[in-house]
Every structure is written in structure tokens, then in C-alpha cells.
Amino acid sequence: MxxxxxxxxxxxxxxxxxxxxxxxxxxxxxxxxxxxxxxxxxxxxxQPQKWLKSSEVKALLRISPGTLQNLRINGTLTYTKIGGIIFYSYEEILKVMEQNKVNRNTNE
Structure with a gap:
């Protein structure tokens, strides 16, 4: 038809x-x-790239520049710096998110 x-x-x-x-x-x-x-x-x-710039991480996690800086300073997020550009491993971000998962039944 x-x-x-x-x-x-x-x-x-x-x-x-x-x-x-x-x-x-x-x-x-x-x-x-x-x-x-x-x-x-x-x-x-x-699909996300293996390495993300700071602006991409801020958008992905919906955090401020200060929060991202604090995550770097306290060692929560590892990073690689090449020249003046800071890169974060997408896999590392996922790992940190998984490690910091809060169970509803536990106290924060």
C-alpha cells in the first residue's frame, strides 16, 4: 500500500x-x-569524556567554583594540572560519588 x-x-x-x-x-x-x-x-x-575540565565538573555535579576548590584542597577529588588547566577523571568522580553515598538508615 x-x-x-x-x-x-x-x-x-x-x-x-x-x-x-x-x-x-x-x-x-x-x-x-x-x-x-x-x-x-x-x-x-x-557520553562523558575520560577527562573533564573544571567547568564541566561544576556543571555535572551542580556545584560552585568554591566547592570544587574545597574538594581539591581536602583531597576528595584528585586532579591533574597541565599548564593552567585542571583536569578531573570522570571515573574518579564516579568512584568518589559511590564512596560518599549516604544510606538512608544511617545518621549523617
Whole structure:
């Protein structure tokens, strides 16, 4: 069963090249596969990098510059400094978060 492109995409009505074409199930499946692939690519791009800059850590943890500095000073978060740029290991941040998890049944 072919579907009329005009019914599916009325905004294409004025495009001469598309006026008389029909959209087939195969066309829809190809478009769907393309969209799924694009979504998967963007999800991969959203994965954090191995090393994060201070601004990225502040945004990730939703903390102030002073709090991040205190975490560095008291040794809670280890870091690497190259030139004037401080880098934090994403894996180390996850480890610190796990180590500092508070059980609801214990007193803080």
C-alpha cells in the first residue's frame, strides 16, 4: 500500500519534485532506520569524556567554583594540572560519588 506524500507531509506540497512521488513502506522503514541511527550517534556523543575540565565538573555535579576548590584542597577529588588547566577523571568522580553515598538508615 503506497501512501500519498502530500498527505504525510503537507509542507512539501509546493515542491514540484515531490508532488507525484509515493512513499512506500520501504521508504518509511529507511527513514526510521536513519533516525534511529542518528539518535544512537547522539547518545554516544553524550557520553562523558575520560577527562573533564573544571567547568564541566561544576556543571555535572551542580556545584560552585568554591566547592570544587574545597574538594581539591581536602583531597576528595584528585586532579591533574597541565599548564593552567585542571583536569578531573570522570571515573574518579564516579568512584568518589559511590564512596560518599549516604544510606538512608544511617545518621549523617
Amino acid at each position: 503506497d501512501l500519498n506524500l502530500k498527505n504525510l507531509f503537507p509542507e512539501t506540497e509546493n515542491l514540484d519534485i515531490l508532488k507525484h512521488q509515493q512513499v512506500t513502506r520501504l521508504d518509511l522503514l529507511n527513514a526510521l532506520n536513519f533516525l534511529i541511527n542518528e539518535i544512537n550517534i547522539s547518545k554516544k556523543e553524550e
